[in-house]
Amino acid sequence: MRIHVDAEKCQGHNRCYALAPELFDVDDFGNAVVIGDGNVSPDLVERAKLAVANCPEFAITLSE
Amino acid sequence: MTVYEPPVSIYGPVTDWATDFDHADPAYNRNAHAIWSELREACPVAHSDRYGGTWLPVTHETVREIAYDTENFTSRAVVVSTVVPDDPAPIGGAPPITSDPPFHHDARRLLLPPFSPKKIAEWEGEVRILCHSLLDAMEAKIAAGEPVDAALDYAQHIPVNVISRMLGFPLEDDDIFRGFVHDILESINGEPEERIRSFERIDAYLLAQIEDHRANPRDDLTSYLMDVEMYGEKLPDNMVGGVILLLLVAGIDTTWSAIGSSIWHLATHDEDRRRLVADPSLMTTAIEEFLRAYAPVTMARLVAKDHDFHGCPMKKDEWVLLPFPAANLDPAEFADADKVLIDRQENRHAAFGLGIHRCLGSNLARLELRVAVEEFIARFPEFVLDGTVDDVVWSVGQIRGPRELPIRVIRS
Numbered sequence: 001m002r003i004h005v006d007a008e009k010c011q012g013h014n015r016c017y018a019l020a021p022e023l024f025d026v027d028d029f030g031n032a033v034v035i036g037d038g039n040v041s042p043d044l045v046e047r048a049k050l051a052v053a054n055c056p057e058f059a060i061t062l063s064e
Numbered sequence: 065m066t067v068y069e070p071p072v073s074i075y076g077p078v079t080d081w082a083t084d085f086d087h088a089d090p091a092y093n094r095n096a097h098a099i100w101s102e103l104r105e106a107c108p109v110a111h112s113d114r115y116g117g118t119w120l121p122v123t124h125e126t127v128r129e130i131a132y133d134t135e136n137f138t139s140r141a142v143v144v145s146t147v148v149p150d151d152p153a154p155i156g157g158a159p160p161i162t163s164d165p166p167f168h169h170d171a172r173r174l175l176l177p178p179f180s181p182k183k184i185a186e187w188e189g190e191v192r193i194l195c196h197s198l199l200d201a202m203e204a205k206i207a208a209g210e211p212v213d214a215a216l217d218y219a220q221h222i223p224v225n226v227i228s229r230m231l232g233f234p235l236e237d238d239d240i241f242r243g244f245v246h247d248i249l250e251s252i253n254g255e256p257e258e259r260i261r262s263f264e265r266i267d268a269y270l271l272a273q274i275e276d277h278r279a280n281p282r283d284d285l286t287s288y289l290m291d292v293e294m295y296g297e298k299l300p301d302n303m304v305g306g307v308i309l310l311l312l313v314a315g316i317d318t319t320w321s322a323i324g325s326s327i328w329h330l331a332t333h334d335e336d337r338r339r340l341v342a343d344p345s346l347m348t349t350a351i352e353e354f355l356r357a358y359a360p361v362t363m364a365r366l367v368a369k370d371h372d373f374h375g376c377p378m379k380k381d382e383w384v385l386l387p388f389p390a391a392n393l394d395p396a397e398f399a400d401a402d403k404v405l406i407d408r409q410e411n412r413h414a415a416f417g418l419g420i421h422r423c424l425g426s427n428l429a430r431l432e433l434r435v436a437v438e439e440f441i442a443r444f445p446e447f448v449l450d451g452t453v454d455d456v457v458w459s460v461g462q463i464r465g466p467r468e469l470p471i472r473v474i475r476s
Contacts, residue, residue: 011422014181029176053410
């Protein structure tokens with residue numbers, strides 16, 4: 001599965017970075033960036049789903 | 065020991081919450097959850113003639129829609145009151161919170177780096193030391209048989225100390241800063257002339273601080289703002305003052321309220337407090353749930369142009385309150401919205417706003433709130449309200465939180 005952050009929607013709430021630091025980093029302005037190519041290993045899928053479900057701006061998507 | 069005197073309203077008491085609401089009526093914040101619930105059933109957007117006309121959306125859908133709509137709603141003024149500031153858009157009097165696009169984006173980028181999560185994390189040790197010293201003082205009062213108050217002795221001191229140090233302002237001026245916050249955010253329905261005079265007092269204080277920093281530059285946010293460039297030029301003093309005003313006002317009673325509300329919950333819910341003491345791994349979800357259920361901040365907009373909003377005929381220059389706390393309690397968006405679940409896993413709450421004006425200080429607020437709650441329950445695992453819920457004094461206006469929170473610490 002792949003995780004994606006919509007940079008237009010992200011406002012820097014940093015929920016994803018707090019919940020899944022293995023998958024997300026933040027830049028100097030506090031906006032979220034996906035670590036690496038966005039591939040989510042099976043053991044991190046639950047974390048990725050949590051990040052999706054806790055983003056106030058609906059900026060994160062998880063796809064096959 | 066009352067710190068709060070309700071302002072003398074020019075409007076009088078509220079007669080009907082659906083058609084004559086006033087968020088500065090002391091009954092509003094005290095009963096906010098019930099009022100929002102009733103309004104949500106009756107109409108998604110209430111209206112009051114007070115303040116020259118004010119709208120109050122209470123559903124997550126309508127609050128979100130307005131937060132994202134910078135065409136029909138301007139942030140030129142964000143505190144509903146008897147005085148509409150004449151600072152023009154898109155800059156406003158306290159940028160970037162009072163700014164509209166495109167200026168907003170560029171002004172906000174100046175401030176984002178010092179408030180990024182990695183920069184803010186560096187403050188954790190200092191916040192913890194501050195909490196320890198406040199708790200030591202509370203212990204001394206308890207030992208002397210004196211009453212203690214979690215708002216007056218603890219919550220109110222934490223954010224003002226941190227933001228004063230960030231700005232490089234005198235720590236002993238904390239009473240003055242809380243006075244400014246009270247004047248701006250609570251004294252909103254008094255005589256307009258008095259409000260204008262209070263703004264003048266604040267401007268004079270801030271300009272004196274800017275002059276002091278000009279004479280003695282130092283490594284703090286004030287000197288940073290005086291040095292940073294926008295469009296190739298340094299910021300004029302009035303913009304530096306406006307930004308500082310925002311940081312000072314937004315950084316103080318918001319987090320103070322969140323800390324107080326969280327402690328209020330733990331004082332009135334033994335099971336949650338004991339569970340959190342026994343299992344600190346719940347702290348992350350508990351803090352987010354406190355932020356959802358007791359979000360302190362309602363923002364505001366001015367209607368930018370006449371338009372129809374969900375059947376409401378909104379007129380230019382009317383106020384619109386944006387109660388993110390009400391959005392957070394909307395059952396259409398949250399399962400068990402009216403229950404506080406400290407292990408809630410999915411929590412898309414909007415305590416820090418939605419859209420381009422997301423609270424700039426959210427990382428600092430979260431840090432202060434988490435450390436304050438962690439240290440409080442570590443020191444006082446067992447405590448209850450001293451008296452009844454009626455002995456708790458709530459703020460008035462757009463920031464909701466306990467201003468007096470008498471507690472009794474129980475020793476085994």
